[in-house]
Amino acid sequence: MTAIRIAVVDDHPLFREGVSRSLSEIKDFVVVGEGASADDATTLAASHMPDVLLLDVSMPGGGIDVISEIVARSPQTKVMMLTASEDVDHLIAALRRGAAGYVVKGVGSRGLGEAIRTVVGGARYISPSMRAKIDKYLLDRPASLTPRETEVIKLVAEGLSNKHIARRLVLQEKTIKHHMTEILFKLGASNRTEAAIKWRQGLA
Secondary structure, eight states: OOOEEEEEEOSOHHHHHHHHHHHHTSTTEEEEEEESSHHHHHHHHHHHOOSEEEEOSSSTTOTTTTHHHHHHHOTTOEEEEEESOOOHHHHHHHHHTTOSEEEEBTBOHHHHHHHHHHHHTTOOEEOHHHHHHHHHHHHHSOOOOOHHHHHHHHHHHTTOOHHHHHHHHTOOHHHHHHHHHHHHHHHTOSSHHHHHHHHHHHHO
16 A cells, blocks of 8 residues: 655644654554644645645644645645634635645544545545534535536536546636635535535535
């Protein structure tokens, strides 16, 4: 099995080192780098191209603000927030910028490992306590898809990949990925299949 390469960025050295050490003890996990700031995060993403980059919300340079840049520069890297913040606004902002996961600190190494495997597998992971908050947010503020997002999810439901959707709509693939991020958020879905199912149910 190919090792999952992870970078850890947090401005608290003891916490960062503890996370790195715990993950290194998990089979198939390799920690390829550590950092303490948003600048470190972009450097690690570009130089090491990790499969997963764990990022704190509160750090020099801002953890949330740098997500979009990391995703653009290193699209193969899944950004996962590992934070003490249980603020739903932070969660929403992170998801909108392309984060694949949001884990609240206090999780054990086993739980964090499962979350990492989830996002590497292509699904989105949100800590259960935050999942309840985002579900309530979506119920309180239902968001409809834009016409373009509707076009995209319709083609997803037909089984087309992002690459083929981009060709069909004459758009860049990264634009389709951006639309998918919004679609997943608005539908409260963890992956493409769940989003397509929820969209179909909404038409029934």
